[in-house]
Each structure stands twice: as structure tokens, then as C-alpha cells.
Amino acid sequence: MASLFSRKVIAWQATHGRHSLPWQMRQGPYSVWLSEVMLQQTQVATVQNFYPQFLAKFPTVKSLAAAPLDDVLALWSGMGYYTRARNLHRAANQVMTDFGGEFPKTAEGLEQLVGVGRSTAAAIAAFCYGERVAILDGNVKRVLARVLAFEGDLANAAQVRLLWDKAIALLPTHNLKKTMPAYTQGLMDMGATLCHARAPDCVSCPVASICKASISKACEAYPIKKKKLKRSTESIWLLHATRKSRQGDAVLLQQRPLDGASKVWAGLFSLPPFASEAALQAAVPQALHPQLVFQPVFKHVLTHKDMWLHVVRVQLPANSKLPAVQGDWFALGDALLLGLPAPIRKLLAAQ
Numbered sequence: 568m569a570s571l572f573s574r575k576v577i578a579w580q581a582t583h584g585r586h587s588l589p590w591q592m593r594q595g596p597y598s599v600w601l602s603e604v605m606l607q608q609t610q611v612a613t614v615q616n617f618y619p620q621f622l623a624k625f626p627t628v629k630s631l632a633a634a635p636l637d638d639v640l641a642l643w644s645g646m647g648y649y650t651r652a653r654n655l656h657r658a659a660n661q662v663m664t665d666f667g668g669e670f671p672k673t674a675e676g677l678e679q680l681v682g683v684g685r686s687t688a689a690a691i692a693a694f695c696y697g698e699r700v701a702i703l704d705g706n707v708k709r710v711l712a713r714v715l716a717f718e719g720d721l722a723n724a725a726q727v728r729l730l731w732d733k734a735i736a737l738l739p740t741h742n743l744k745k746t747m748p749a750y751t752q753g754l755m756d757m758g759a760t761l762c763h764a765r766a767p768d769c770v771s772c773p774v775a776s777i778c779k780a781s782i783s784k785a786c787e788a789y790p791i792k793k794k795k796l797k798r799s800t801e802s803i804w805l806l807h808a809t810r811k812s813r814q815g816d817a818v819l820l821q822q823r824p825l826d827g828a829s830k831v832w833a834g835l836f837s838l839p840p841f842a843s844e845a846a847l848q849a850a851v852p853q854a855l856h857p858q859l860v861f862q863p864v865f866k867h868v869l870t871h872k873d874m875w876l877h878v879v880r881v882q883l884p885a886n887s888k889l890p891a892v893q894g895d896w897f898a899l900g901d902a903l904l905l906g907l908p909a910p911i912r913k914l915l916a917a918q
């Protein structure tokens with residue numbers, strides 16, 4: 568089955584796979600790494616918008632490593648999951664200082680870079696060096712679990728390792744420089760365009776005749792994942808203070824610490840946050856309390872957490888200050904160029 572499977576995937580990729588994604592136009596580990604990290608938690612359509620801008624601003628790993636982190640976060644703004652941008656910057660510096668400016672040439676070496684896990688390292692090594700290593704991102708887990716009717720619970724790390732072993736056994740064995748990139752891309756393309764979580768398009772799928780889940784008409788029973796993510800909730804009060812300046816409205820923003828207890832929005836610029844309404848009120852002079860305007864609360868959904876955002880607006884006279892609130896004043900136009908969390912960007916854009 569192994570060689571039949573890889574041959575079918577490769578043949579399908581040549582005729583039906585994706586060939587014109589922006590990151591497929593360039594070779595080399597830097598651009599592949601960049602696109603793989605962006606694609607880890609962001610939809611292809613969004614990455615297609617961000618990737619060319621990012622590459623234009625940071626065309627080499629050297630330019631990325633030399634850039635201030637704030638510039639990287641600003642350009643990442645809108646893609647979410649900012650830990651990736653912080654890790655990208657750290658990894659670029661690792662490449663420059665620990666690897667003499669060259670990316671490691673094996674998956675094992677690539678895994679030493681911050682933010683590069685086993686699957687991402689395998690994708691880079693397969694695409695750039697033709698190394699015989701298996702990717703296993705969410706989409707590929709779904710494809711392989713269905714093809715093999717894999718009964719293991721993928722919430723269990725030991726079962727994931729077992730599926731990884733099976734993924735390795737399915738890899739091409741010949742002409743690896745050519746077959747590994749095509750096969751790896753083919754699996755990604757099948758996961759993205761055919762083998763959807765709901766209602767997979769088995770009729771168009773090149774491996775339908777050997778896919779155990781499809782043959783037994785039980786596609787949606789796989790992959791098996793029993794453990795549910797535990798979600799938490801958090802309420803934050805955000806002080807949306809504005810004042811007139813020579814360039815129009817200015818807004819008070821606070822850069823969140825990189826090493827604070829909460830990693831949410833670390834390094835980004837936010838409206839000053841408070842843990843409670845009382846804490847916010849205590850930071851604002853008593854005389855301004857009658858001018859505080861409480862906006863309707865809204866929910867911002869993160870992977871593991873629902874954040875309830877309570878925005879409290881206050882308009883201050885020109886040049887006034889809020890000494891008990893940390894932050895800096897930015898003209899609105901300048902603020903929108905900073906690295907901002909998505910809900911804060913939305914609020915400021917609507918200001």
C-alpha cells in the first residue's frame with residue numbers, strides 16, 4: 568500500500584494540487600519556514616495577503632533578525648497567535664548567531680529553532696532538501712487517520728507517535744529530491760481541498776480506492792480525538808482614553824510585557840488593561856469619573872480562552888495626563904501602524 572499511496576498522492580498533486588501559492592514561487596528554507604510558521608494557525612487566504620508584505624519588508628533571515636521586535640509584531644498584526652511572531656524573531660537571531668546565518672540542513676537540526684516543531688521542521692526539510700521525513704499537521708492527521716482507519720485517540724501523545732510511525736512508513740522511497748516535495752505538498756493539498764473535516768470530497772480524491780474510512784463510509788468517524796480542550800474565561804477592563812493633539816486624536820496605549828504572567832498580547836500595544844472595574848476607576852482621577860462612558864461588553868475568542876472585554880471610554884482635554892496609568896500617547900494614524908491585538912485594532916479603526 569505504501570508505494571501505491573505515495574504514487575497516487577504525487578500524481579494527483581502534479582495535476583490537481585496547488586502550484587501558485589506565493590511561497591511556492593520562491594525556493595529556500597527562509598521563505599518555506601516563514602510560510603510554514605504563518606500557516607500553523609492562520610488560513611491560507613489570510614497568509615496569502617500577509618506573506619508578500621512580510622517578505623518585502625524582511626527579504627532575508629538577516630534582515631528579520633536585525634529588525635526591532637516591534638516592527639515584526641506590527642507587520643504580524645491581524646494574523647493572531649503572536650507567540651509565532653516573537654518566536655520567528657528569536658529563531659532568526661538563532662540562525663544568525665548559532666548557525667552562521669544558514670538554516671540547518673536536516674529536520675533534526677531545524678527542530679532546534681524556537682517555534683519549529685517536528686512537523687514544521689519536516690516540511691522545511693522535505694521541501695528544501697528532499698529529506699525523507701513525515702509531516703503531521705492537523706490536516707495531514709485527518710487524511711492519514713482516515714486512509715488507515717486509525718483507531719488511536721489523537722488526544723493521546725503515544726497514539727500520535729504511533730501515527731507518526733505509520734506516516735513515515737507511507738513516505739516515498741525513491742528519487743527523494745523530487746518525490747518528497749511533491750508528496751508533502753500533495754498531502755497538504757488533499758487535507759486542505761478534499762479531505763475536509765465535514766463532508767470530505769472522496770469522489771475527487773486520488774486515494775479513495777484504498778482509503779479504509781471512505782470504503783467503510785465512516786470518514787467523519789476519524790480522526791478519533793476524545794479529550795476536549797479546557798476553555799477558560801477572563802474579563803478585562805480596557806481604558807480607551809483619547810485627547811486632542813496637533814495631528815488630530817491621540818490615544819493612550821500600553822505595551823504589554825513580554826515576560827508577564829499572561830502571554831496574551833505579550834509585546835503588543837493595548838488600551839491599558841485592568842483586572843476589574845474598580846481597578847480601572849482607581850487609576851483615573853475622581854474628577855473624571857462622571858465622564859467615563861461604559862461601552863457594551865463584547866467577547867473575543869482565543870483558542871483556549873473567551874475574553875470578555877469591557878471598554879471604558881474617556882475623552883480628555885488636550886495635553887492632559889493620567890499619571891496613574893502606564894502608557895504613551897500615540898496619534899491615531901501612528902497607533903494603527905503598531906502591533907495591535909485584533910480587537911484593539913478594530914476599536915481604534917472605528918474611533
Ligand code: SF4
Pocket residue numbers: 710713714761762763767768769772773774775776778780781786
Ligand atoms: S477518500 Fe475521502 S476520507 Fe479518504 S482521504 Fe480521500 S477525501 Fe479523505
